Amino acid sequence: MNMLQVLNEKAGLVFPAISILTGLALANSIDPYLAYVATSWVIFGLLGLSLDIVWGRGGFLSLAQTAFYGLGGYFGSVAAINLSFVFGSSVIWSLSVGMISGALIAGALGLIIFYARMGPLQSTILSYTFTLLLWSVSQSFKIRLGDAVIGGDNGMSGIPGIVLAGGTEALDPKGALTFTILVAGAAYFVTYKVMTGTFGRVIDCVRLDIQKTELLGYDVRRYQVLNFAFSGGIAGLAGALFGAWSNYLNPSIFSVQEALLVPIYVLVGGLGTLAGPFVGAIAIGGLSFWLGGGAVGGQTTLILGIVLVLLVLFLKNGVLGALRQGMARLLPDPNEASRNAGAVSIETGDLEGILQAAEEKEGPAKALSSAGLLKKFGGVVPVNDVTLSFEPGKPHSLIGPNGAGKSSFLKTCVGLYKPDGGHVTLGGEPITNATIYSRVHTGMGVKNQKPQVFSELKVRDNLWIAAFSRLRDKRQAHDVATTILDMLGLTEQADVTASALSHGQQQWLDIGMVLCLAPRVVLLDEPAAGMTNEETRELAKLVRILARFTTVIVVEHDMEFVRTLQGHVTVLHQGEVFADGDIDQLRADERVLDIYLGRREHV
Amino acid sequence: MKTRAIKIGLLASVCLVTGVQAEVKIGAIYDLTGGLNIYGIQQNNALKLAVDNINSNGGLLGEQIQVVGYDAQSELSKYTQYVNTAILRDKIDALFAGLTSSSREAIRPIVRKANIPYFYASLYEGGACDKQTFVTGTSASQQLSVLIEWGIRKYGPKIYIMAPDYNFGTISAHWVHEFANQSGGEVVGEDFLALTVTDYAPTIQKIQAAKPDFVVALPVGANQTGFLEQFAAAGLKEKIGVVSTNYGSGNQQVVVSPAAGKELIASQGYFQQVENPANAKFVEMWQAAYGDDTPIVSGAVDTWNAVNLWAQAVSQAGTTDADEVIKALESGMTFDSPTGPVQLSPGSHHLIQTIFVAEGDDNHGFKIVDEFVGIKPTYEDQKCDLIENPDLAKHFTPDQN
Amino acid sequence: MEFDYLATVLLSSLASASILLIATIGLAVVFGLMGVINLAHGEFLMIGAYTALTATQAGVPFLLSIPIAVAVTMAIGAVIEILVINRLYGRIFDTMLATWGISIAFYQLAVLIFGTVTPGIGMPQYSIKIGDYNLAGYSLLMIFVAALMGSFVYLLMTRTVYGMKARASIQEPAMARAIGIESSRVNTMTFSLGCGLAGFAGAILLPIVPATPSMGFAFVIKAFLTVVVAGPVTLTGSAIAAIGLGGGASITASFLTSVAGDVFFFLITAVLLWLFPLGITAGWRRKM
Structure with missing residues (x-):
């Protein structure tokens, strides 16, 4: 440095x-x-x-x-x-x-x-x-x-x-x-x-x-x-x-003018810079003092109004923001490394090591089950009396045509939706009305369809913040983040801002963050969406290994991906459980083909 | 982090405006922009007119009076800031500032500490009392003592009060009750309005239910005109009279439509229509300087009186020294003002002055229908004797004492 | 409580709610179709009022001055949209701050141009009687004006090509672009329409609320609380919120004090936001 x-x-x-x-x-x-x-x-x-x-x-x-x-x-x-x-x-x-x-x-x-x-x-x-x-x-x-x-x-x-x-x-x-x-x-x-x-x-x-x-x-x-x-x-x-x-x-x-002056101070100085508001207040205070004191009958209000519009339009980051950007130009680009990143390949050995360590620390995999789960939106019932149980050992896939209620079911289990009836248990504990974060503490790990990473944070910090949530110890969180970085092959990109990563890399980073939580049950919502064939193959490998240590539930409509997982499959249709079995059984099932192809009898 | 450069830049620019110390210097802080500038601009104009008038007649103690002006921008924190600047930097000899009661209350502790004579030139709720503060506007009790009796005589004994829900309104309402009792009237209802109200339908319903002979309407500025329009359009003007102590203090009679403004009764310490030689001269000077687009309000004349009374006191004392000037001001000083002769009451620092009752005409103007000479600030005189008790520094309100 | 008093209170409260709704619709349209809170809405109301006033002073009959006010505010609205709002698309809080800047600049410009003293035009001196009580006719007329304005906007949004495009742009922006709707032009039109509605409000309310540079402040706070309480189904929601909040405040003021009416307005707003964090119409399936 x-x-x-x-x-x-x-x-x-x-x-x-x-x-x-x-x-x-x-x-x-x-x-x-x-x-x-x-x-x-x-x-x-x-x-x-x-x-x-x-x-x-x-x-x-x-x-x-x-x-x-x-x-x-x-x-x-x-x-x-x-x-x-x-x-x-x-x-x-x-x-x-x-x-x-x-x-x-x-x-x-x-x-x-x-x-x-x-x-x-x-x-x-x-x-x-x-x-x-x-x-x-x-x-x-x-x-x-x-x-x-x-x-x-x-x-x-x-x-x-x-x-x-x-x-x-x-x-x-x-x-x-x-x-x-x-x-x-x-x-x-x-x-x-x-x-x-x-x-x-x-x-x-x-x-x-x-x-x-x-x-x-x-x-x-x-x-x-x-x-x-x-x-x-x-x-x-x-x-x-x-x-x-x-x-x-x-x-x-308490007046309106006072209330609205404060955002001006912050914007002038630079939003999120902490020191900026002082710069803004001194600049505005000085301007207003000078106008009010110098030119009696001056148009302070008019000038302040126009200044505010110009600021919002042209100086979004304020004085300090602009200075910081100028300074950043003098420094080497930290995101350089993101450009020469290769394809992701999972270090299987590392992954197994991580999962074993997690099992030792957090205990065995937990089962997730729902009983009579119900979710309504007005007249639509995307989750209708669903009773399912997911055990560790093999990956579980939830499939079904669009609108079958797969994602809604997942979101209801996670707590993103409040159920209108039924129960959810995790490792035997009832979690139906538990908050999302307490479900996570009980051992639930969730990856949504879109990559969810903290765009302005570095890759390492993204993983650190996930690990810290579980460990509550800076040192240990740092170690876990480093191990996961190695496993994902993102060590080179550790100091890159997450938003600079490609879409595929962000998906992996997101999965990495879930792994930092050492979850006892993992829910993945269409993880293969937007991935290349190569990435999808790596993902299938990861899910299969993951399933040996934890319960894994995958919502997916890419049938080919589901097949490569070699796990248990449940078909949902109109919010209800429609069929159950392994993928080859279901592929031979006329009724499943009916709903996928939109044929009459079972629609 | 650019703090430094900005601070230095400001320093430089502020230092530049610091002029050479003049012998006689007064501060003028009024709201020249923002919501209150209807009043502030006129107060400032009157001050400039008075100073120019004195300067062109040879100045004061052989010196020209210098004015340091600031625009308070209708913001309270600016008053605090500029008063201190005027005292600490400009080293003023007297201060003329403020419209609202809160601005006056913000100023008073500062001038008290610095011992600078301070003139507050606006009609207000009354009761301000300390050694440095001089009030040239009328107090609520001064105006109402005349108006309520007049209203009862003209319309009948039943009174409805509609007033803004802050000190000016609540204290005025107190005096309405008091003077109604003294004159055999009766308050049949009252409504206090938040400052943000624009819709007067509920108040108008309540007034109709109470069936008063007249309404004492005290909301400020644009609120008042809104009320008067809605009151007139509901067809109530024929049945119920409307009187006010602040109607006409700003621009209300110009904003209000002739239909709503006609026959409204206002009582003030000044109307442009006052007939006396001093006023004729004053109006002529004013219109020569500022044109005749806008009617001159009482706050302007209060400021004119304030500057002239102070100048008289300085002449009498032969110095601008605060203690001497205050002593001179407390000598029962009189002045032939556009409102007629006024006298500064030594104990209370308030003016004994004429109160006019005027009736709105159908051309955005007034016709003076009655005048009461030499009305004393009775309440202030009674509570506040700064000769006997020079260390008093209070704001008397009738509900607290 | 006498029956005639009750009747006048209800009727005049409905009129109060209508006045609030008239002042709010323009804001609701812009918020509903662009997701933009226009803090300068009140100043467009003021511009409308001043335009109508200037026109009547020049000898134009009051009724004709209203379309002039609408045209002027629409034009200014379009310019503001192109110069400012367009560049801030999707940045709701920046838009709020920019429109606030515009609002104080317009306010001060009005002070410069018109001064603080301008004559009002007065309300038509026509009143109706219910039992012992008088009600101003013009205020009651506002109930019909509000209903007309609401229906006009509703029909405009549901029955015209522009309305379809505008709704498509906010509901399915990607799809709208794909089928060739130029959302930026639609937005310019929408913002301009919102400002025109504000101008209309300023002009039609001129007899009740005299034109002053600061008249916008009085309306805008309640108007935009109404819109936010209304939530995503802006038009219907705003109508309900205006009647509930404005009418409720007016009734409260009639039986208690005027301050109680104001406190009612703010407290109920807070309670509604607590109960319906995304607005009262958040769960609805209607679109306008």
């Missing part, structure tokens, strides 16, 4: 650190009024950071960040007003109470949004509704809490400035800026640490493919709620700082 690569790796630490030090140096040399104004930009940057956590990393555009910011500000300031006499410090109280209340409220809202499994648009709108509701209610909300008076639209006055300890004098503008930069810097580095760690990786996976993340055994909703609460905590912290900065808070903090 040369200097430039190291710098690229550590850009998120080095540049912010330099910026913070420069900011601190400047804070003591600039005019007090500028220090004062710049303090608010840093606070807005912190608010932007909270959105970047939940939007740029978590993939959910929340318009409730200003709600947590405002509530954090109010709660923190009430605490500061009433409790400053203890320890003689205002910020100890305002910052901690602001942060905790922001996190708790965000967590509560997150529980509603994520556990109701709302669509992305609905989630955004609900978060917006929350902010609007607060704005409406707070206009006439009046209460006296100790010495703090919340007076509806007249707001809350007399919020103490930043009093560090023992004193009654608040910091002067320079001191306040220094303190704010330090708090924001600390918040940034904590966030950086969290977001580059395991939690952050899982959050990235949730954004990239939430279903796959759950199929790897992660409790995605818990991660989403935690991430949202974390962002709410940062927003609450920013709100408490804002209260101390302005000495005054009122309901306009």
